[in-house]
Amino acid sequence: xxxxxxxxxxxxxxxxxxxxxxxxxxDARVETLPAQALDELEALLDLPDAAVFRWLSxxxxxxxxxxxxxxxxxxxxxxxxxxxx
Numbered sequence: 375x376x377x378x379x380x381x382x383x384x385x386x387x388x389x390x391x392x393x394x395x396x397x398x399x400x401d402a403r404v405e406t407l408p409a410q411a412l413d414e415l416e417a418l419l420d421l422p423d424a425a426v427f428r429w430l431s432x433x434x435x436x437x438x439x440x441x442x443x444x445x446x447x448x449x450x451x452x453x454x455x456x457x458x459x
Contacts, residue, residue: 376412377404377405377412380400380404380412380415380416380419381397381400381401381404383416383419384396384397384399384400384401384404384419385397385400387419387423388423389423389424389427391427392423392426392427395427395430395448395452396418396419396426396448398451398452399447399448399451399452400415402451403447403451407444411443411444411447414442414443414444414445415444417442418440418442418444418445418448421440429445429449430445430448430449430452432449
């Protein structure tokens, strides 16, 4: 139930770019995330889209209190060194 709620929240951010960034990550990884990561993810979903988008896009560094392992996982998930197939 918790994972399903997270999936819905990730895809209904309000900002289409955030839907894609958060929803894509959640769809791919939510089933394997441990409880601590789910806690961090839910806290991230509670934050304003504009701020999180700046962190995910690299426009700004996340403040220390939000620079969590899950944020770094989401950033890494969307970085690609080669072509995307």
